[in-house]
Amino acid sequence: MKLILTAPVAKLGVPGDIVEVKDGYGRNYLLPQHFAIKWSRGAEAQIDQIKRARAAKEIKTREQAEVVREQLEDFKVQIAVQAGESGRLFGAVTPGDIVLAVKKAGGPALDKRSIEINKPIKTLGTHTVGVKLHESVKGHVAVETVAA
Structure with a gap:
């Protein structure tokens, strides 16, 4: 299952990353907890928005x-x-x-x-x-x- 992370997940990635996970992990944990959204070409356009929001919140240096x-x-x-x-x-x-x-x-x-x-x-x-x-x-x- 291909997902776009919307929150940091330990040992997986940070918001805006496109990850490939097993179907059960994505369907039963990442999606219900709102840690990720399903990947699609339209959703890929949201990656820039997710990365800008992360950059505004995090301590940069x-x-x-x-x-x-x-x-x-x-x-x-x-x-x-x-x-x-x-x-x-x-x-x-x-x-x-x-x-x-x-x-x-x-x-x-x-x-x-x-x-x-x-x-x-x-x-x-x-x-x-x-x-x-x-x-x-x-x-x-x-x-x-x-x-x-």
Whole structure:
């Protein structure tokens, strides 16, 4: 099955790439999650539009990524969550929650797909979360979860 990616997919490609995948993978995962659209000659015209949107959003150079990393290192964001008496959260903190908290605190605009949470955040306290800013630059932001 030939598809055009609309979102970055690990070990497959970035938005705007034309990829050949097995039918089941494309039909059951990539298309329903809106990570890709079916390839056609008409859809191929959308590739330029997808690539322009990606270029506008992403950090273009390593120097820009270094500047954003320095901004993030100084940030400590608080996220108010509902928790039980033992300090366990009702649910978990998601990458979208972290991006929103950084934005509200006056930090740089991030993409939720760039947030790397190694272990789900399900307890109150301070946690360090990785942020992939560029191919070779990774930053960290401190996330403190407090009871609401």
